[in-house]
Amino acid sequence: MLKVTYIQYDGTAHDVFVPEGLSVMRGAVDNAVPGIDADCGGECACATCHVYVELEWLNKTGLPPEGSQEASMLSFAAVSQPNSRLACQIAMTPELDGLVVRLPEGQH
Amino acid sequence: MNAPVHFDPLSDAHAISLDQFDPSDPKLYQDDIYAPYFERLRREDPVHWRENGMYGSFWSITKYKDIMQVETNPQVFSSDYRLGGIIITDREMQYRRPSFISMDPPEHDEQRKVVSPIVAPMNLQKMAGTIRERTGRVLDGLPRGETFDFVPRVAIELTTQMLATLFDFPFEDRHKLTYWSDTVTADVNAGGEVDSEAKRFEILGQALEYFTRLWHERANSEPRPDLISMLAHGEATRDLYKKPQEFLGNLGLLIVGGNDTTRNSMSGGIWALNKHPDEYRKLRENPTLVTSLVPEIIRWQTPILHMRRNAVADFEVGGKQIRAGDKVIMWYISGNRDEEGIERPNEFIIDRARPRQHLSFGFGIHRCVGNRLAELQLTILWEEILKRFPMIELMDEPERLYSNQIHGITSLPVRIPA
Numbered sequence: 001m002l003k004v005t006y007i008q009y010d011g012t013a014h015d016v017f018v019p020e021g022l023s024v025m026r027g028a029v030d031n032a033v034p035g036i037d038a039d040c041g042g043e044c045a046c047a048t049c050h051v052y053v054e055l056e057w058l059n060k061t062g063l064p065p066e067g068s069q070e071a072s073m074l075s076f077a078a079v080s081q082p083n084s085r086l087a088c089q090i091a092m093t094p095e096l097d098g099l100v101v102r103l104p105e106g107q108h
Numbered sequence: 109m110n111a112p113v114h115f116d117p118l119s120d121a122h123a124i125s126l127d128q129f130d131p132s133d134p135k136l137y138q139d140d141i142y143a144p145y146f147e148r149l150r151r152e153d154p155v156h157w158r159e160n161g162m163y164g165s166f167w168s169i170t171k172y173k174d175i176m177q178v179e180t181n182p183q184v185f186s187s188d189y190r191l192g193g194i195i196i197t198d199r200e201m202q203y204r205r206p207s208f209i210s211m212d213p214p215e216h217d218e219q220r221k222v223v224s225p226i227v228a229p230m231n232l233q234k235m236a237g238t239i240r241e242r243t244g245r246v247l248d249g250l251p252r253g254e255t256f257d258f259v260p261r262v263a264i265e266l267t268t269q270m271l272a273t274l275f276d277f278p279f280e281d282r283h284k285l286t287y288w289s290d291t292v293t294a295d296v297n298a299g300g301e302v303d304s305e306a307k308r309f310e311i312l313g314q315a316l317e318y319f320t321r322l323w324h325e326r327a328n329s330e331p332r333p334d335l336i337s338m339l340a341h342g343e344a345t346r347d348l349y350k351k352p353q354e355f356l357g358n359l360g361l362l363i364v365g366g367n368d369t370t371r372n373s374m375s376g377g378i379w380a381l382n383k384h385p386d387e388y389r390k391l392r393e394n395p396t397l398v399t400s401l402v403p404e405i406i407r408w409q410t411p412i413l414h415m416r417r418n419a420v421a422d423f424e425v426g427g428k429q430i431r432a433g434d435k436v437i438m439w440y441i442s443g444n445r446d447e448e449g450i451e452r453p454n455e456f457i458i459d460r461a462r463p464r465q466h467l468s469f470g471f472g473i474h475r476c477v478g479n480r481l482a483e484l485q486l487t488i489l490w491e492e493i494l495k496r497f498p499m500i501e502l503m504d505e506p507e508r509l510y511s512n513q514i515h516g517i518t519s520l521p522v523r524i525p526a
Contacts, residue, residue, distance in 0.1 A: 039464040045180050045471035048464075069180065072473055075217065078228035106229025108480050 002097040006033045006051075009105045018092045024101060025049040025087035035103035042088040047073040048107035049087040050080070054100040058083055061090050061099070078108040115161075121145045126153050131439060131512075132163035132196055134295055137413060138510045146170055146442035155426040163196045163512065166416075166435040167428070170442040172449020172467065174426045178417055178438055179472040185417035185436060186212050187474060189357075192418045194474075195513055196437055197295075203305040205312075205357030209474060220477060222342030223335055223362065226274060227481045231333065235273070239485055242269050243492045253526030255503045257519050262489075263374040270485060271366045276334035277322070288315040289367040292360040298510035316356050323349050335362055368514045369411040370482045374489060375506065375517040376409030377401075382502035384456045391458055395494045401458040402486045407466035408456050410441045413515045415470060440467040441515060497524050 001017035004027050008014070018027035028036035028049070037048035053061050063085070064070035070089045074080050087101065115130040121144035129145055136142040149156050149170045156168040169175050178185045187194050189210035190201075204210075208219035225231065246265055250256065264286055271289075272282035291311045294302035302308045319336070326332070327340035327349075339345045339358065348355045381388040391397050419434045430436060444466050445453045451461075469476035476482070493500065501523045509516030 037464060039469075040176070040471050041462070041465050043176055043180060043471065045176065046475055069472075072213070072217070076220065076224060076473065076475075076477075078224070104229070106232070106480070108227065108229055 002092045002094065003099070004028075004092070004096075005098075005100045006035070007100065007102045008033075008035050009103055020092055020094065022092055023088050024051065024090040024092065024099065027092065028087060035107070036087060037107040038088065040088075044069050044073060044086060044089055047077045047086060050074065050077050050104050050107055051085055051087045051101035052081055052104065053083045053085055053090075054102065055083060057096070057099050057101075060095055061085060064089065077104075078106065079104050117141060121148060126156065127159075129156075130158055130161040131156075131168050131437070132158070132161045132166070134298070134510045134512045137441075137512060137515060138508050140508060142441065143445070146439065146445065150442060150446055155428040155430075157428075164198055164435060166196065166437050167425075167430060168442075169425060169436060169438045170446070171426060172443040172446040175438045175440070175443040175467055176449075176471055177425060178436060179470060179474070181423070182212060182473055184419060184421050184423045186420050187216070187417060188212050191420070192416065192435055194416050196414060196416050196435075197513075198435075199305060203309060204353070205360060206354045207357035207361040209361050210357070213473065216473065218344035219342075219358065222345045223338055224477050226333065226335060226338065227478050229480070232480060232484055235481075236484060236488065238273065239270065240488050240492065242266065243488050247492055247496055250524055252524050255521050255523045258378055258500070258522045259371075259375055259517060259520050263371045263517075263520075266374065266485065266489065267367050267371040270370070270481075271363060274335050274362070274366060275322075276332065276336065281318075284315070284318065285363055286367060288312065288360070289363040291315075292364050293368060293511065293514050295511050295513075312356055312360070315359065316352055319355070319359055320349055323355075365476070365478055366481075368516060369476075369478075370485050372411040372514070372516050373406050373409050373482065373486055375520045376411070376515075377405040377486065377490070378500055378520060378522060379502060379506055379517065380405060380408045380456050382500075387456055387458045388499070391490075392494065392498060395491065397458050398487055398490045398494070400460055400463040401490060402483050403463035403466065404456065404458050404460055405486065406468045406482070407444050407450075407463070409515060410444050410466075410468050411515050412468065412470075413441045413512055414439050415474075438467075440470070443467045500524055 004016050006014045014033045016027050016031045025038050029038050039048045040046035070086050074084050115128050117133050117135040154171045159165050187210050189204045189206040193210040208216045268282050268286045271285045272279050322336050323340050326337040331341040414437050417436045419430050421432050423430050447453050469479040503521040503523050506517045507519040509518050
């Protein structure tokens with residue numbers, strides 16, 4: 001199991017253990033972490049699992065490729081930042097053990 | 109061309125040959141008899157070709173996962189108005205009104221981004237107080253112990269007030285917005301005032317005149333957070349007023365988007381809860397269930413019946429070969445009842461585990477921009493209803509709209525016990 005910390009907009013942190021291969025979105029939804037809506041269930045089609053990756057993890061998660069569906073969906077999100085990702089598009093690997101992501105004010 | 113095959117919507121849905129079935133017949137939705145037909149399509153022919161139907165020849169996509177596939181492949185399934193746009197009706201080019209929903213990237217993206225901040229989380233928080241106060245006022249004005257029509261008294265009134273705020277539209281003229289919205293979506297065969305595209309064009313000419321005046325006022329003032337000002341100052345949209353059809357198209361989109369959908373979900377919620385008294389009781393006993401009630405109402409009602417795409421390349425969906433040039437209709441009303449996409453889809457369950465996993469807002473780049481505002485309006489409405497009335501009773505069956513696009517309730521007789 002791999003650790004992910006989700007920090008809500010109000011600062012509350014949730015530590016969750018996610019099996020390898022599962023997405024960061026699934027880790028939140030399966031453990032009832034508030035602030036991730038995931039309306040489309042992981043199809044990269046709604047941008048309601050938007051997270052900000054903590055900067056020290058960004059080189060490991062990477063950014064969505066230019067022109068990808070994820071980049072396109074994120075461009076419509078209300079409060080997107082350079083470290084924005086859709087959590088459904090980050091699959092957990094051993095090198096992401098300990099990952100920290102912050103949640104936006106609202107999913108939209 | 110083959111002669112059109114006649115379809116009688118009152119025929120036996122279980123016995124009819126599927127070649128005869130025409131999902132575009134608005135009677136199906138007006139008479140609320142569509143369900144068994146789509147059940148059969150999902151089972152027997154989930155990606156269904158209809159030749160020469162009332163609204164032309166088209167594919168019907170009826171399963172949740174197939175709809176998702178079409179939604180997430182905008183490179184293959186175009187929304188471009190020049191190819192046919194997003195609604196099943198084929199209009200002559202002169203009557204097509206482009207807007208960002210009927211465009212593909214990059215034009216779509218640039219225009220959508222101009223208006224989307226109005227429904228950003230921070231802005232919704234700011235609007236919540238006003239919405240609650242107005243909702244309370246409308247509910248407090250309702251009669252007790254006598255039958256009234258919920259549609260004009262509550263659903264239309266609340267959505268019209270909201271629209272007026274979003275556009276910063278003169279409040280006393282707000283009913284024009286509803287009128288224009290109904291004009292944009294009216295089926296010319298419905299027997300109403302809009303009986304031809306020319307008539308629609310004429311009525312929308314009044315809207316164009318009114319909005320052009322507001323536009324110039326806003327363009328000549330400092331930018332403000334209302335839709336007209338945002339469009340008038342937005343880099344991708346500031347010249348819209350020079351293109352009357354596109355100007356009208358975008359205004360029409362925003363008006364319809366904020367009007368029909370929420371209005372019919374408000375009425376649809378009353379209807380659904382009355383048809384499921386155990387769920388209504390559950391809600392009364394635990395008002396916090398409003399959070400999951402609201403998306404379940406939106407799924408149950410599915411206020412937009414379909415969206416159209418236009419294939420620009422050959423592509424396989426659900427084992428069928430779709431060809432470049434084909435018209436493709438995603439029936440959200442069917443996908444939202446697909447048991448392979450949603451658990452127990454034919455049950456209205458106000459405390460579902462994943463209530464927001466439904467197709468009513470669409471998915472992908474054209475997903476409803478106002479979806480969180482719609483949820484907020486409905487949430488506040490139900491919170492305020494539950495504070496005041498243990499019950500809003502359905503007194504008779506609703507009357508429904510003749511349309512294959514808007515799943516509309518035109519009249520809903522209800523009573524609040526004295």
